[in-house]
Amino acid sequence: MYAIKQIDPTDWQNVSTLAQFYADLATNPYCTNDKGFSHIRTKSHAIKHAYIQPNRPNVCRWLVFDIDDSQALFTYHDKGLPRPQVIIKNPENGHAHYAYKLTTPVGEGGKSSIKALKYLSSVQHALRLALGADRSYGGNLIKNPCHNAHMVYITGAKPSYELAELAEHLDLQSPIKTDVANDYGYGRNFSVFEHVRHQAYPLAEMHSYSALESVLTGIANEYNQRFDEPLFPNELKHIVRSIARYCSKKDFTASHKAFSELQRARVTKRWGDNTDKQKQALEMYQNGVKKTVISKELGVTAKTLTRWGLRKMKK
Known part of the structure; x- marks a missing residue:
């Protein structure tokens, strides 16, 4: 040996x-x-x-x-x-x-x-x-x-x-703590990457590369402060820039739009186009009509009303 x-x-x-x-x-x-x-x-x-x-x-x-x-x-x-x-x-x-x-x-x-x-x-x-x-x-x-x-x-x-x-020498089934403040090592990098990228995708169509990078930097910095031992600033910078570059590509935005349209078409095919009902529900809710009444009147479930944003608009 x-x-x-x-x-x-x-x-x-x-x-x-x-x-x-x-x-x-x-x-x-x-x-x-x-x-x-x-x-x-x-x-x-x-x-x-x-x-x-x-x-x-x-x-x-x-x-x-x-x-x-x-x-x-x-x-x-x-x-x-x-x-x-x-x-x-x-x-x-x-x-x-x-x-x-x-x-x-x-x-x-x-x-x-x-x-x-x-x-x-x-x-x-x-x-x-x-x-x-x-x-x-x-x-x-x-x-x-x-x-x-x-x-x-x-x-x-x-x-x-x-x-x-x-x-081969390890037990990869050992649970990883999910408390972000106690995340460590490359768990931090993965957590930041996952958190930022999911917020970046819907923002990509609305921002230029530089604007997107700026927005994502703020998101990453805020999330990084949750760790007991935050990542170095240059580590965050590289994660943010790589996500921003990826999201700013024409093929990504086209793919993202196509996917969104596909999902919208699938929902419409299954449930029908509820655009008018959604607008009517929001107007009724803003005027103080209870969700139970709206649900019965429009023939939709309370879960659907919540998905349409009625809970967020409650006065």
Whole structure:
């Protein structure tokens, strides 16, 4: 069995795993020497800091975990889990960050596969539980494996893993908390993506690209503040821009209109055209007529009246 090997982090250019970590960094990642504050720098400058943003804001290439255990160096072995490509240990207390390299990166945004992003979130969640890693750690910043403030180890793991390879060792059926304030890791990215995109689709026909981006930025910022550990601003920016670009395409708007027309035609075919009845119902309700009376008069159900907006217009 391959023994864990400690390496000199200042010699990272000559260690293929760490050279790959550097190559995968964003052009201008967040970094810091003080965890209470971070700033954006070019990656040639950021790599000199003790903590660094491991992934680009629009794609995941590394899954990272924070293990608060004095024996964290051997957690993967003790629990029979895949070995991470890199382990970065705190020399004072033994706590460590694990970094797993993904063979196939997973994107986050309008062009990305929703199924792939959800799968990424599920694998990350399950691996976090299996490792007993910190559930409040969002992965925005990692102990920089190329900085001598930490003890750095390579484990002899293969160069990278497919998500399915990691999933073979995990229970993906473990429930994910739905409380948005306690969402974490790529669960946050998926939650923001899902929340924003569904609001973006009906807005796309009414706004230019720049106007749509502005509206979606406000929606994303408001939603992001619900998290205990919000996403970085540039992560939100990339999610919003990719959704706005996707929604602004002519083929999308045409497809969206066609789908809306198809749905309208299906409803009309099944139930008939209730446009006049709907207008009459709204007028009656505005004049103080009770819903039970309107329902009986027009021959529609109370549920239909609610769907037409009568509940929202109640005085």
